[in-house]
Amino acid sequence: MTAQAPIAPAVSYGRLIPVTVHFDDLDALGLLHNARYPLMVERAWAELWQEHGFGFEGDWAAAEDACNAVRELRIGYEAPVTRTGLYAVHLWLERLGTTGLTYGFRFCSADGTQTYAQGTRVLVRLDAATLRPAPWSEPFRAVGRELLRPGS
Template sequence: MTAEAPAAPAVAYGRLVPVAVHFDDLDALGMLHNARYPLMVERAWTQHWRERGWGFDGDWTAAGDFCNAVKELRISYEAPVTSPGAYATHLWLERLGTTGLTYGFRFCSADGSVTYAHGTRVLVRLDAGTLRPAPWSERFRTVGRELLRPAD
């Protein structure tokens, strides 16, 4: 008999993706190294999109909507992560434009109740041949709308 993985706790918007902090992610002071936060967020987004059929396997033309570049990354650190273990990344979309989007994220406790860091990342969809901005596909926009944060 195989045990099923526990479902991620619910969030009011977006998605909570489980992530693991390992001992070697910690810095000399025993805290999660500041450069690991964006890396873990990137891995969570990659997992999210792969589960929905997008990814990069070495061919930029075949990558379609996954042919994109980071234009901006902002992150604020709220509290240190001081031990390895189970955590989560709360992911959502702040904005979904024609050729760009803004991701929002929180690096948080596994249940989403404690925020350790939060930020945004702006992506631009690129044409694989010209590397100029290109529109997101309608399929991507449809799936992306599910992650849009409601207006306050």
């Protein structure tokens, strides 16, 4: 018996982050509850940024780039998730500005080939003391540039 090579994810930009849908994520109809999609996207982004050393550990003054707020969230639901198991969130940046960014996302099959929901979210980096917009750090921007969708 020969081992098969893993299937390459169906994404050519951004990152595909594995997520798990559990029984308690489903609604009374047995569908992934609409409020769980943004939650899973948030967790996937937190995981991705944590891999690069950006995260919140209880101190907003020390959080730097992790001190940000959502300005806008848009999501469209395309196909129902009807069972528990492994899925993925495809993440990328649409725009990386001085104090804000827009990221795109897809909630999809584990290999990225089927899309269940997709959308965008706008974040603004905040100064922890004033809660006013503040510029992203250069290390954060360097990671962000790697996540930009081609043509963005």
